[in-house]
Amino acid sequence: MLAVPTILGVVTAVFLLIRLVPGDVVTYMIGLEGSLPQGRVEDLKRLFGVDRPLHVQYADYVGNVGRGNLGKSLRTGRPVGPELARRFPVTIQLALMGLLAAIAIGVPIGILAALRRGRLADYLATTFVLIGLSVPSFWLAILLILFFALRLGWLPPTGFISLGESLSENLRHMLLPALSLGLILAAASTRIVRSSLLEVLERQYIRTARAKGLRESAVVLRHALRNALIPVVTVIGLQFGTLLGGTVIIEQIFSLPGIGRYALEGINLRDYPVVQGAVLAIALAFVLVNLFVDLCYGFIDPRIRYG
Amino acid sequence: MASSTLASATASWLPARRLGAGGRLIRHPSARIGGVLLLVVVFGAVFAPMLARYDPVAIAPERRLQGASLAHPFGTDLYGRDTLTRVLYGGRISLAVGALSVGLALGVGGTLGALSGFWGGWFDATMMRLSDILLAFPAILLAIGLLAFLGGGFWNVVLAIAIIYTAPMARVARAAVLSVRHEEYVDAASAIGAGDARILRSHILPNAIAPLVVECTLRLALAILAEAALSFLGLGTQPPAPTWGQMIAEGRAVMTFSTWPAIGPGLAITTTVLGFNLLGDGIRDALDPHLHGT
Numbered sequence: 001m002l003a004v005p006t007i008l009g010v011v012t013a014v015f016l017l018i019r020l021v022p023g024d025v026v027t028y029m030i031g032l033e034g035s036l037p038q039g040r041v042e043d044l045k046r047l048f049g050v051d052r053p054l055h056v057q058y059a060d061y062v063g064n065v066g067r068g069n070l071g072k073s074l075r076t077g078r079p080v081g082p083e084l085a086r087r088f089p090v091t092i093q094l095a096l097m098g099l100l101a102a103i104a105i106g107v108p109i110g111i112l113a114a115l116r117r118g119r120l121a122d123y124l125a126t127t128f129v130l131i132g133l134s135v136p137s138f139w140l141a142i143l144l145i146l147f148f149a150l151r152l153g154w155l156p157p158t159g160f161i162s163l164g165e166s167l168s169e170n171l172r173h174m175l176l177p178a179l180s181l182g183l184i185l186a187a188a189s190t191r192i193v194r195s196s197l198l199e200v201l202e203r204q205y206i207r208t209a210r211a212k213g214l215r216e217s218a219v220v221l222r223h224a225l226r227n228a229l230i231p232v233v234t235v236i237g238l239q240f241g242t243l244l245g246g247t248v249i250i251e252q253i254f255s256l257p258g259i260g261r262y263a264l265e266g267i268n269l270r271d272y273p274v275v276q277g278a279v280l281a282i283a284l285a286f287v288l289v290n291l292f293v294d295l296c297y298g299f300i301d302p303r304i305r306y307g
Numbered sequence: 308m309a310s311s312t313l314a315s316a317t318a319s320w321l322p323a324r325r326l327g328a329g330g331r332l333i334r335h336p337s338a339r340i341g342g343v344l345l346l347v348v349v350f351g352a353v354f355a356p357m358l359a360r361y362d363p364v365a366i367a368p369e370r371r372l373q374g375a376s377l378a379h380p381f382g383t384d385l386y387g388r389d390t391l392t393r394v395l396y397g398g399r400i401s402l403a404v405g406a407l408s409v410g411l412a413l414g415v416g417g418t419l420g421a422l423s424g425f426w427g428g429w430f431d432a433t434m435m436r437l438s439d440i441l442l443a444f445p446a447i448l449l450a451i452g453l454l455a456f457l458g459g460g461f462w463n464v465v466l467a468i469a470i471i472y473t474a475p476m477a478r479v480a481r482a483a484v485l486s487v488r489h490e491e492y493v494d495a496a497s498a499i500g501a502g503d504a505r506i507l508r509s510h511i512l513p514n515a516i517a518p519l520v521v522e523c524t525l526r527l528a529l530a531i532l533a534e535a536a537l538s539f540l541g542l543g544t545q546p547p548a549p550t551w552g553q554m555i556a557e558g559r560a561v562m563t564f565s566t567w568p569a570i571g572p573g574l575a576i577t578t579t580v581l582g583f584n585l586l587g588d589g590i591r592d593a594l595d596p597h598l599h600g601t
Contacts, residue, residue: 005436005439006439006443009436009439010440010443010444012440013440014452017452017453017456018456020453020456020457130581130584130585131577131581133528133580133584134528134577134584135573135577136535136536136539136552136555136576136580137536138535138539138552138555139555139569139573139576139577142555142558142559142569143569143573145562146566146569150562150563242445242447245444245445245446245447246445246447248447248448248451248540249447249539249540252540253559263451263452263455264540266455267451267542268541275452275455275456279444279452282445282448283443283444283445283448286443286444286448290443
């Protein structure tokens with residue numbers, strides 16, 4: 001229930017976005033288009049409702065969004081809602097694969113760094129964290145394309161094959177985007193796994209586990225790691241939203257037909273209902289992911305209860 | 308300033324634990340590396356007209372898409388412009404956008420957050436709900452949305468990045484003020500009749516400033532990345548004035564012919580962001596030795 005005011009706030013913020021356009025949006029678009037017949041101008045004004053008072057426009061907008069009606073594209077005339085629904089799986093697949101890449105890279109490196117504290121592996125891991133947090137994802141994407149696609153020819157440079165057409169081709173096309181998207185989160189996870197595991201390894205129950213003669217692997221995996229992973233889940237959950245935001249740029253670079261690319265196409269064509277709809281869709285997904293992460297804590301750590 | 312000068316003069320012989328924050332910062336290895344990286348970047352940007360041997364915008368078709376050489380250490384772009392020259396000039400825009408947007412976010416978000424923590428009540432509740440809404444958007448998406456409707460250009464990019472970092476800045480300021488709000492020295496100041504403004508300025512802010520300094524340094528790193536991403540998408544400062552993000556976008560368009568145009572600006576962004584990240588870590592450790600290594 002807590003998410004409801006936030007969702008309403010997000011809808012309001014997106015409603016207000018379009019009012020940022022200098023003057024009103026129709027006059028602005030006509031300025032770009034040159035002259036339009038008067039009838040078309042009236043149509044556009046009615047479409048945006050800019051001729052009516054702000055509170056009426058707002059009530060209309062909220063009502064329409066509530067019914068899933070996000071308006072029509074000004075360029076193609078097609079409704080925005082179904083187009084978003086069609087593109088949503090691409091964005092979610094990219095975000096989930098990015099998350100998976102981050103965990104697959106970040107967690108093992110973090111564990112290794114903590115177990116080899118102060119030694120070469122630890123320094124290499126720290127270097128990986130520092131660079132991973134500093135490299136822009138879109139630049140990394142270009143470097144990956146240059147190396148793995150153009151130089152080695154192992155993977156396709158851009159493009160998309162849907163899961164329905166071919167699973168293996170789909171994965172081949174999504175691998176580089178997922179790696180580019182996941183690197184920052186991989187670095188962040190490495191850092192948090194390392195520090196969390198180091199903290200847990202100094203606890204009394206770890207000493208007890210070692211004292212009773214357990215193998216080191218059992219101590220680390222069964223006793224330390226399980227407790228160390230709680231803050232890791234928090235950080236990864238919080239960062240998943242950043243990952244969703246990052247899809248906009250990654251989709252653009254790799255020509256993936258997701259929501260982010262739709263938003264950018266809308267921006268370039270000044271197709272405002274498209275931009276509004278796409279921003280709203282990603283922001284709502286972000287709110288729901290955060291809510292889901294909050295709810296997950298109770299399952300991961302039974303000590304957390306919601307009153 | 309005086310204390311940090313003193314600390315740096317004594318840094319060479321005093322044991323670390325007896326130094327002030329300034330001395331710990333100077334001794335901190337990552338702060339040193341970060342500081343040096345940033346000095347190089349800032350120096351390059353400030354003195355770009357003296358350091359660069361070419362014009363950043365003049366087109367020279369006879370030198371287009373050259374690889375690295377002594378004359379052009381980072382090669383040339385599609386229009387024959389020297390990449391290193393453009394990287395130096397691009398630093399001016401990136402650093403200016405970073406500093407102005409984080410400064411603006413600190414001014415607005417920091418003030419509102421500090422007042423939130425200090426006053427509490429309905430003001431705090433309203434501010435926190437507003438920040439919830441801003442934080443409900445992935446930062447880069449909100450900036451893209453704002454620029455889509457505001458239009459690109461230098462000041463709009465500054466404004467968009469400032470807006471997305473206002474809420475996090477307010478949160479940090481609020482938490483910092485709350486952490487000292489009920490200390491005895493604040494109650495004492497209140498008891499002897501000091502006004503709100505005086506208590507905030509003289510008693511709370513000096514003791515709550517540390518987390519804000521760290522936040523600003525790390526936010527600068529994020530602001531540089533955000534500016535680069537926005538220019539990469541064509542939403543930033545418009546050509547021909549070079550920005551790093553826009554140079555990478557141009558480099559991407561020609562990457563099948565030459566990899567050089569995309570390499571230089573990417574290295575510049577990474578170096579700058581790495582510098583701010585290292586410096587931020589160093590400042591955090593220096594201001595709060597208990598947090599070391601976390």
